[in-house]
Amino acid sequence: MAVQGGDLDDLELHRRLAAGDRGAFDDLYRRYAGPAYGLAFRLTGQQVLAQDVVHDAFLALWRAPEAYDPARGPFRSFFLALVHHRAVDTVRREDRLRKRSERASNLEPLRGEDVADDVVEETFLSSRRQEVRDALRTLPPEQRQVLEMAYFQGKTQVSIAEELGIPLGTVKTRTLAAMRKLRRELYRED
Amino acid sequence: MEHEAIEELLAGYVLRSLSGEDAREADRLLSEHVPGCARCRDALAGYRDVAADLALEPAPIAAPDVLLPRLHRELEVPAPRRRPAVLFAAAASVVAVLGLGGLAVTQGMQASDARRQAALAQQFVEFSQQPDTRQVPVGPVTEYGRPGIEELWLYGTGVPEPGPDMVWRVWLVSGSTYTFCADFRPVDGRVILACPADSARIDKVLVDEVPAGSAHTEPVDETWSSAA
Numbered sequence: 001m002a003v004q005g006g007d008l009d010d011l012e013l014h015r016r017l018a019a020g021d022r023g024a025f026d027d028l029y030r031r032y033a034g035p036a037y038g039l040a041f042r043l044t045g046q047q048v049l050a051q052d053v054v055h056d057a058f059l060a061l062w063r064a065p066e067a068y069d070p071a072r073g074p075f076r077s078f079f080l081a082l083v084h085h086r087a088v089d090t091v092r093r094e095d096r097l098r099k100r101s102e103r104a105s106n107l108e109p110l111r112g113e114d115v116a117d118d119v120v121e122e123t124f125l126s127s128r129r130q131e132v133r134d135a136l137r138t139l140p141p142e143q144r145q146v147l148e149m150a151y152f153q154g155k156t157q158v159s160i161a162e163e164l165g166i167p168l169g170t171v172k173t174r175t176l177a178a179m180r181k182l183r184r185e186l187y188r189e190d
Numbered sequence: 191m192e193h194e195a196i197e198e199l200l201a202g203y204v205l206r207s208l209s210g211e212d213a214r215e216a217d218r219l220l221s222e223h224v225p226g227c228a229r230c231r232d233a234l235a236g237y238r239d240v241a242a243d244l245a246l247e248p249a250p251i252a253a254p255d256v257l258l259p260r261l262h263r264e265l266e267v268p269a270p271r272r273r274p275a276v277l278f279a280a281a282a283s284v285v286a287v288l289g290l291g292g293l294a295v296t297q298g299m300q301a302s303d304a305r306r307q308a309a310l311a312q313q314f315v316e317f318s319q320q321p322d323t324r325q326v327p328v329g330p331v332t333e334y335g336r337p338g339i340e341e342l343w344l345y346g347t348g349v350p351e352p353g354p355d356m357v358w359r360v361w362l363v364s365g366s367t368y369t370f371c372a373d374f375r376p377v378d379g380r381v382i383l384a385c386p387a388d389s390a391r392i393d394k395v396l397v398d399e400v401p402a403g404s405a406h407t408e409p410v411d412e413t414w415s416s417a418a
Binding site for chain 1: 194197198199201202204205206207208209210212236237238239240241242243244245246247248249250251252253254257258260261262264265320321322323324336337338339390
């Protein structure tokens, strides 16, 4: 993964946070609370649950900063994966949230820039977001559907197959095809 | 297994969408095949990058104003220790002790046992793969914990048998408080067990050897410890 200026800033903030610097914690919060909350809300569909997910993720970061290893990639990847995993845990634990999650998920064509007015976002994050959205638009609808259900609704491939009435193998094939295409689009690989 | 099938599992793995046998097979591949296969390592890294980028797709939403002050209050307070009474009550609801070696349906084992064990093993695999999971050696076993999560697992292979009519007893230690977690005997040298405890809120895990069925008094010995 390419290292960007924002990633280098994150590294420095994380180094300071690991040393107990509360200011670094606040800076990372300001940088990632919006994307983290947006992601958590997308999965859980409930403000209270999304808040708990983000809260737990930031608290875990403060209590165990060594869980992030810079050798394994950018901080944003680590932290947002942490948020995603906790949100998926929440969704699966709270089975009753399924319908709300589906309502919150956006299977319509992706929106344009819809950042809340009071979220001041780092340029490198918003720029990458646009690239991701552009890449998603290149996916055939059936591939994008299984990807959305897996990643943004926290569903297993088995449950996706059941819900769509298609073989599990087809879900796997579409998922792999989608991931390969996104990789090519986002990292310009052949 | 063909590489195409392996990559299907790796793609599902990074999206956290595998379950059942697929999840177990992915875990096996990640420990046995991927480390020595350049093609699979490259694929896994690439799909992880993509999954990380997907996290950016949702529009950011301003977090509630109360969240940062709530966090600030908790940053100032050391991770609180739970009261012993609560600890002990929680420990009474230990969720699982089993040997992974018994995962297959073997003679004399009920199918429901195998399903239950497989489900618990799957829970452990999913837990251990979280990015914030921390591992701490406890003798021949390893403690897996996630800060802020009331769940702690011990997993090990090559675990020696305790003496005849003895069991290994697991304690969670917080200051001078010892909380019983579980008794176990390994199956084919393997053990996996879970305790309802936040690893960030205990000082260490302690294992001692005691007579099977003995009262849960405080440990008198320390065979293995996470602090050793």
